[in-house]
Amino acid sequence: MSAPGEIEYTGVRELRGPLVIVEGVAGVGWDEFATIILDSGERRHGLVLEVDRDLAVVQVLEDTAGMAPGGTRIAFSGGPLRIPVGPGWLGRVCNGRGEPVDGGPRVLGRADAAVGGAPINPVRRRPPTEPVLTGVGAVDVLTTLVRGQKLPVFSAAGLPHLELAVQIAAQATCGGEAFAVVFAGMGLTHADAAFVRDGLAERSAARELALLLNTADDPVIERLLTPRLALTVAEHLAFAEGRHVLVVMTDMTAYSEALREVSAARGEFPARRAYPGYLYSDLASLYERCGRIEGRPGSVTVLPVLTMPAGDITHPVPDLTGYITEGQIVLSAEVHARGAYPPVDPLASLSRLMRKGAGEGRTRADHPHVAAQLIAALARARQVRELADLIGRPALSPTDHRYLDLEDAFLRSFLAQGTDEDRPLEEALDRAWDVLRILPRSQLGMIPAALLDGRLVARDGGTGEEGRS
Template sequence: MTTRVEFTGVRELRGPLVVVEGTDGVGWDEFAVIRLHTGERRHGVVLEVDRDLAVVEVLEGTAAMDATGTRLEFTGEPLSIPVGPGWLGRVCNGRGAPLDGGPPVAGPIRAPVAGAPLNPVWRRPPAEPVLTGISAIDALTTLVRGQKLPVFSLPGLPQLELAAQVAAQATSGGEPFSVVFGGIGLTHADAAFVTRALDERSAAGELVLLLNTADDPVIERVLTPRLALTVAEDLAFAQGRHVLVVLTDMTSYAEALREISAARGEVPARRSYPGYLYSDLATLYERCGRVKDRAGSVTVLPLLTMPGGDITHPVPDLTGYITEGQLVFSAELHARGVYPPIDPLQSLSRLMRKGAGPGRTRADHLDVAAQLLAALARARQVRDLSDLIGVAALTETDRGYLDFETAVREDLLDQRTDESRELDDTLERAWRALLRLPRRELVMLPADLLDAR
């Protein structure tokens, strides 16, 4: 039985933080119930304890709070939520409170929101594909069950549209599959767009939608991805489902972390972000994977904006160290009207060979992808050369590479925002582009595959 202790010694209100003195028996990460003098109840989490002082993050923010008359009751346990299939089909805010007019989400058990990275001893290697219906991903950077594969976007590019499309149409080979979508720091217009785009999947009971908007308290942005992963872990490892967690925008999460760190008076590191940004991101991303003797899996697709388009910015830079590849948006492709504007030559799925090929997707998948990328690299060199000497001075083979690049861009990479392509259709489009080149150029494709064409 947990012991509940109540304190009234509020020393300071600082941004989203409350500093309480005279505490005793209070622990780090402990959940607190805060009662204002008006009778309103708010909730908080203990961030730091130093002798008789405790620093508490208020989930609803400290607006309209007064140090006088505020009481804090510490529950003796971490912040937890009910988990179970009751989350499927629900739309909630970043703290798990319903936005769909339904009752609070209930579940047979409760799980701590903070969670923990998977123990490496428990892990199974990622395997089998998660097909998104998007050719640029499925063909060239296949997403694998248990993988963490981020999307690096530039400001103003359609990352939210891509996030919603993947969440709406991703599948996992006919096995039980669910999507948990965590929107972080969205505008109200963006939140409405996501709700509409995912309405069909939500109505089918295959989606959990958590929406944190930009005017919600900053601490809620830190809580949203943790809540999403806690729900996903139960659906995967207790309910046996394959779960895709889509998180956007993780740059908003990092900005919230920086704001809270500044309020706590911590010494800043690169670009004023806290020094523990890397370990904090790792504790989130490493919660995905597959577990021995369990049927389900958690796959994470975080999307983030690169401030100023700088891929060396701390958020994308540290994310790249933790995750297993990246999908990178191209401003040039976006300017040409290509959606999604994913640059195949900057993108990579390090686990693609674990989830694609014979017995998983199609026997020719990996060979076609390798040849396509090699040909695109050559086409880019030819395009740079043509800018110097003109197309007329190119050889016939070089002009063929330019035609090939155009075919890839227009027939394979570009698709509608509501278009879900079967993998066979995607690979056939790749073949059509490759067969524009002379056979002697297709050195990465086995002869038997070429003979069959």
């Protein structure tokens, strides 16, 4: 039976993929939540995608398999989909619709919130100023993640982006302040879903994690709902409960492909690569739900992970994501082939808000200088390597050989770490100094002289030697 005051409609004109087209409706609005009652008494749920006069297009969250136009009744709730919110999500494992798959009861909360969320008023946004430390040296030193930032991971098939996402979700901290992680997996294989659950079991047991897993054989519509559920849960934990929340969403390419499939079922005109023309605004409606709010505790930081088809960074999904977000962490097949994990390409990666969250009083006083010098040295090393391929190593200068040594040391001593190794920032910065000491002092022009003197003296026992120059 429908709720009191709800009208049940039986005029199902057509079933089209995951969509139900209902005729003869009145007073139905966009994004309205609907309950679908089958002849057998089974109840399914849906959201209104479009209303045109007396026609409503409803996307069914559980798919339309087994449904028939005759005998199907639909009741519209009069409002958008809402879910209970609160700390009850922490420690739970749910599917992409928010239904428990851990054997526990339905998630309850002291309040509920609309899944669609609301954008943060730009006037009330607080500028990001403090870091989220991930325990991954390459990220913390070179592309520091800042509270309230949206920083995507660009990857390709065959690279360990899921391992990196799980490692960051398992290790991330905010300097002892109340912290939580919401992990949204979309289009995962069952093996990958099991890997995520196992990798995050400790954080889940500590009630610091909410896990939403949509697998590849789940309904495609569920894939569109999963990140919105995750962000709704995160917003309440942050702005009502006062926690700093990291939302990890993987894989946004699977999400975008689900959006394309639904768009095709609706008969919409395609844009680039057959994606809908509103792909940009749809992605922005997710990414822009992060940040900090004046007068409210907590923060929401978003780490989307996406795979670039054929490694093409100009593909619509990474291309549009790059416009919306504040930098990117790019994984490299070349670095991966050289046996380094995580295979981060430091020259293609960037955190535009890093300067806001790194330096004295936040991480360490030498952090911004060391990161800038290391990036500059790696850029020069890449040029030298290309030159060596043209003229041969014997023709290089002694300083050029030092740059090649630095690149090898960077991969071996700084970048490489275990998938379960939680590397402190102090150790990561000290490793960066060890790599830079390979160069003559004359090549370290981006580090202030006083800071350089102090580090070299401390390392060389008071001799002040110039990095073996």
